[in-house]
Amino acid sequence: MHGGDEQHETAMEPGFEFIRPRFEAPKFPMHQVWGYVASLVLTFGALWMTVNRIMNPSVLLGVVLAMAVAQAALQLGVFMHVRESRGPAWHLVPLGMAFAIGIGLVGMSVWIMMFKSGVS
């Protein structure tokens, strides 16, 4: 361990209340059970919608992607305890950026690689 006198926390930054950590410690893993059920529902839902093509494919693609994002949020919230931390939950900021940049990266790359060269 580090020296004994390092048991300090840096203070909460004003304006950053959203990263204040939150905890839970239930006696029965109810959250986990519900999370599992919800993830199954989302997976089968997306599958069912795709197999039956319930709407225009490109819209549907957006819908199933949104459902994947919902599952990611579910895993992060229920299973990964993403808001827990000792001191401010700083990792939330880079994590949020990572998802934003990641989605931007994919979307922009596709956009650029379409090569809509103008000259006509």
Next chain:
Amino acid sequence: MSSHALDGKAKASHQELPPEFQDQEESIKITGFWLFIVTDVLIFASLFATYAVLVNRVAAGPTPAQVFQLNTALIETLILLTSSFTIGIAIWAMRQNRQRMVSWWLALTVLLGMAFVSIELVEFAGDVAVGWGWHTSAFLSSFFLLVAAHGTHVTMGIIWAVALLFQLRRRGLTTVTRRKLYTFSLYWHFLDIMWVFIFTVVYLGGRLI
């Protein structure tokens, strides 16, 4: 002019923290692991970008519809979702201080992981057997790299979890093994998230484009 004034207060409040956060140094490692996940998110984003750009470039090879078997993918997904649940229970048990229970759920997770990797390998072997390797077309290169990157991650996770089982037996639930368990669970759930995206973009998407 020293930090000791803060010590007492800080210590008191840390009693309420979950065990893996109670030690300052170990909790810092958890933050570090979160940031590792951040870089991995972008690794996968880059792989997804490659896939999305190259998916139509099938050259003389098969098209996505020919390659993907939705059934296998569905089974893989179910296995991985279940393993995500089991490791979640393991962490819950850890917080209840029930070591034997932790070990059992962790072992179950390992088994599910192995099942996942085996199915994936069989699927790959089947593709390669009919001549659809990653040299066949740009589409297959990007598909195999994306899925294999995930599979390699899972394999690493399995090795890690087995090593964890040994450490648990030897040392029990200490601040260190708790933190290692917790970071492992983060890793595993993260792989689950990535798989959900692979399932959606590759397998479901393959049906939609």
Next chain:
Amino acid sequence: MPSFVPYLIHTLFPPWVRRPTEIGAEIMMVAGGAFIVYWLLKYKKLQWLWNEWLTTVDHKKIGIMYLVAAIIMLARGGLDALMLRTNLAMPTLHFINASEYNEVFTTHGTIMVFFMGMPLIFALFNVVVPLQIGSRDVAFPRLNAISFWLFAFAAALFNLSFVVGGSPNAGWTAYPPLTELAFNHTVGENYYFISLLMTGIGTTITGINFLVTILRMRAPGMTFMKMPLFTWATLNTSALILFAFPPFTIALLESLLDRVAGTSFFTLSHGGMPMMYVNLFWLFGHPEVYILVLPAFGVFSEVVATFSRKKLFGYPSMVLSMTAIMVLAYGTWVHHFFTMGAGPAVNVFFGLSTMLIAIPTGVKVFNWILTMWGGRLTFTTPMLYFLAMIPTFVIGGATGVMLGAVPADYQFHNSYFVIAHFHQVLIGGTVFGLLAGVYYWWPKMFGYKLNDRQGKWAFWLFAGGFWPTFIPQYWLGLEGMTRRMYTYPFGLGWHTLNVISTIGGFIMGAGFLVLASNVLYSRRHQERDETGDAWGNGRTLEWSIPSPAPEYNFAVIPVVDERDWWWAEKERRQSGERPALPRPEDIRPIAIPKNTPVPILLGAAFFLGAFGLVFTWWYIALAGLAGVFGLLIYSWFQYDHYRILSAGEVRESEELLGRLGA
């Protein structure tokens, strides 16, 4: 077996890459290596080297090792530059031939960016950041050492390419199809991809390490808005690294697989798309140039406040603008390939985002200047570098904005105008900044200043030589001279300016030599600094402790209640308050991370595997991989990472340094 030896010789030294320069380099490497071994044995330094340096996990020593490596690489990259300039001095000159030229500009760019710039940044991060935030070390000392050794062995691997097998020769950007096997038979590009993958892993780890250090290990009371600006720069740079290196890793990996595993991500024959590489590369490449320049911005902010003896002007807007640069840096990458036909909508979007970045950068420039306003300026060497930065970087940045005007870039692209632009920002921003930082923190690292008179000589030669080297290149660009030409014909009017540029390059080289001799001279002749605050005007935490800092940095972690804590503390002392020195009763035992051979061994195993991969000798590659895994698992089961420095020992050491308070 007998055919094995000729095979080995043929593969390692293929006849088509045997050239005088390379044979010379081989002889020099062997002789240099032999000399070092001889010297170590003669003075029985091997043990010392191993214990004190090679196995250390102390951030200050790792920083110094980065610094040494960076300066050696600056010499190597600079030597390359002088070879380029010599060949370009006159039309149709053949000092080196086309193949050699292509290898030289590739290694020049790659080394300068990855093996000179990056380690120099990390040198300052390591030396300065833990001291500035009042911490005992970085968050993960062992990972820190692993990062260093991955970098060091990657640099060794990259330099090895000049000696065995052939150098990479497709530019620091390594676009396919030129890097495909079909167009590039030697193993040179393998060296490029593999060594950059290796150093990239180390760099990513460093980014995580410093981000966590700054987020989690600041002294009590040091909120974000009390953090020194160099620490802010480190924070933002680390964030850039975190998000920028993954796409690069993938781009490198995919190119490598195309070469060694038969995939076709970028090879056309099976539907691959070379443009996707370009896209992924610049997704990284553009943030990378800000990775290189933000730390320099941090240094300038510290230097200008110190030598103006004044608070930094506009601290909040400095922080805001730096963070804005960090975020905007992800949205401009297409400006490196406006001419790739992605269409006017894409080009306009990225042209505008490119221009946007000028605004926060400008805020920084103006705030620096206003920091001087109302101060008392002393012109030490670091301050001179700061002052030289202003015209250099601002002109370079302004020409960058011109490049961002899309139709203008259709003309400027890949011309010497671009070469001039980026040397002006890379040297005027990054190199000047990092040199200023090295001079500024040298006493913190070694306990004595570098000689200021010689420092100024070096400065005038280096910064003075800069202008004749690179300003003419703008005009060469306007005259239509494209980059990466090993020579050029008479009659296009490019001769005069090229001569001037070459002469300037040699003046810069002379400046570097003076700098090197300054280092050697100062080691012997400079007097020691006893105060810890060598410049007398230090403002931040690192100047409050002795130089060099003891291995535990702070006997007692101070509570930081102000932005320029040390400056305020000095004022308090002057007004008669009791100095905030560690009191004996506050000193507690301190845990110090133990030395470990794992990082260097890990680097070596990586090196072995990477070398095998370069030549696609799979068994060697697998052996290296096994070594890496073995070491990781071994160290994962190791628990005992710390040794305890007892309170008594710390007290004693502080007393010797004359630092105990009552």
Next chain:
Amino acid sequence: MRTWAKRIPLALLLMAVLAGCGQHAVMLNPAGPVGRTELNLMVLASVAMAIVILFVLVLATVAVVRFRDKKGNRAPYTPQVEGHKVLEVLWFIIPALILTVIAVPTVKDTFALAKVPAKNPLVVDVTSLDWKWLFEYPGQKVATVNHLVIPAGQPVLFKITSDAPMNTFWIPQLGGMEYAMPGRVLPLWLESYKPGVYWGHSGQFSGREFEKMFFSVRAVTPAAFSSWAAHLRKTAPPMTVADYHRLLQFTTVGHLSYSKYPAFTFPSVTHGFTLKGGMYLLMHNNPAHD
């Protein structure tokens, strides 16, 4: 130390350059509308940038001279000043305004240059090879290597691709460049106001003999252009498949002209099929494709 002192040699240098070598500065002497548009933008941007640079330098020089640490310096010493709200906001706003001045024409010109200002422009199919340029005139059915002849006074549409590593097609005096990339055709239009002789070059490094990728450009009157093409059709040899394969090799050649060329080279190149032979041979042996 003083910033202005450093600038004297620079000024001298620039004067020498401007006096002696101006005629070489091809970008500053555009011979067509595209280059002209681009030059206008460059000039506008440089003027705006010159203003910014000048302001910064003057401000910095004044600060350095006025606040030196020398005995008896009477300038105020205000170590506690932390900032100035109004100024700090101005630093954001004024540069934004200056940038708008550049940004507006940038947007306009980018879109304008993406449109060929003519209904049926002359088309030239450009293929970059290692290390030479192949120009095919689908309208005239002739082909040339390393020299380009275009009619003056009317837009010419270049369709650019590569059967080798990337290059850029660049005639600096007529206007900006565009990548030549295997597997993709990129369009670029240029125009020469008057008959004239220019040089072109590749801007993207493409390997060992990259430096040799100069080509000559001759803009002639439309009438002269027609008769040139007719003359070629009569006198020049035809380009055979074997000739194309020779061109594909890693070599440099001088100027060549052909009276006709295999019809499928360009389309198959643009589908990424011929890169250094490979797939191309397959296609060629496939009767369905010929």
